Amino acid sequence: DIQMTQSPSSLSASVRDRVTITCRASQSISTYLNWFQQKPGKAPKLLIYSASSLQSGVPSRFSGSGSETDFTLTISSLQPEDFATYYCQQSYGSPYTFGQGTNLEIK
């Protein structure tokens, strides 16, 4: 199985901060990488697919980059509604594994 490792596991930041979350794959996955946001008691929401494509309806302050094994999710200016848990997921090969999550908290 492809292992996905996110860092950091948790992060404290303030409104209007720029935040970056990293995801590393245990083998090359080209750009088959997706990012999700999840709030407590809710289903995950797709933010970014194919490493850098913004899902329809997602604010442009979210962006993704990377290829092969190293990927990043950047939030350019944190808004109050962005405090949540973020997951990466590879869609390169079955099983389509997720990272362990990054909990983004208010400082």
Add this chain to the structure above:
Amino acid sequence: QVQLVQSGAEVKKPGSSVKVSCKVSGGTFSNYAISWVRQAPGQGLEWIGGIIPLLGTTNYAQKFYGRVTITADESTRTTYMELSRLRSEDTAVYYCARVGKAATLAGKLDYWGQGTLVTVSS
């Protein structure tokens, strides 16, 4: 607008089975795969498996092989995930999600159901 609506919460005994449904409204049903993902309390997301209704093909994570069966009924636009020989570690919220690329499981999960809590307890 695509919507996925799942069946309600279940409480099951260890050793029994559970079958969760996921009804799709809007969009084309058969062309798009449905994946199933679960989340244990306070834990991360775990991919269980999926089905491509158009092709009738399924794919399961090795961890669940032999215990999980995913099926689709095109006439009712509903997908089912059945998990057998339940144990306490299977207590989780189970989600279905549409794969937003035709005829493959290898794509973005763009629409999600609301989740179904399955509790396994004696």
